[in-house]
Amino acid sequence: MHKPMFAHACWGARRGAIVLLTAALAAGLAGCAGTGERLSSMVTPYKVDVVQGNFISREQVQALQPGMGRQQVREILGTPLMVSLFHGDRWDYVFTLKRPGVEAQTRRLTVFFKDNVMDHVEGDEMPSEAEFVASLSSKQTSVKVPRLEATEAELARFPKAPPAAEPAATPAPQPATSYPPLESPRR
Structure with missing residues (x-):
């Protein structure tokens, strides 16, 4: 199959734009003093314990x-x-x-x-x-631990729940006195 002529021209233009963009990025990074050091300090590999x-x-x-x-x-x-x-x-x-x-x-x-x-x-x-x-604590030494208990004044801000009415005492069911056989009758 023969491709049309303009397809080759489009690919050539794209490839030229990619090369030009890469060259501009490399030149921009080379022109900045210390950029490589700053870039390497920002990107560090993860090291596991x-x-x-x-x-x-x-x-x-x-x-x-x-x-x-x-x-x-x-x-x-x-x-x-x-x-x-x-x-x-x-x-x-x-x-x-x-x-x-x-x-x-x-x-x-x-x-x-x-x-x-x-x-x-x-x-x-x-x-x-x-x-x-x-x-095992991390490098952070100034970790603030929150207070985990409320004072009486803080608890007073919340409404107290009404006391729950006790349910009427129902008599406990009586245990069964006879049980079905454990095995089925043999035939």
Whole structure:
């Protein structure tokens, strides 16, 4: 099929306009000092928080007692991140949190067993749950927490609901004294 001559001319004009527009944009950006730096500071890639392992709190470590079985330890701390084939009496719990702009947090806890009962625990000082949550706060340090309780004066502005009339006491139905058979009669 042969295209008409004006179709080639239209495509050529469009392509020329695109090239001209691209060249004008590049020249405009090149002429502005520091535009590349400003543009790169406005457009930053999203970086995700990387959480690996089990978070172990101080409260969980305090709940451990020598003589506990493996299942009891697992119920308190969760499944260990590493169980070595060569060290069957040792469970390693490792927690790592990497966040952009914040120093990485790494904590380790090792639980040692003797005759399938917990013998002792070694590892880093663990934060309490409240301390850990506080360490997760974002870069905003001046977050205003709203007051969540109303004063008596604020409550007085709202009309009080009339007391609900108590429904007439109806006698509770009597339980059945005979029940249908559980199985159908055999034929």
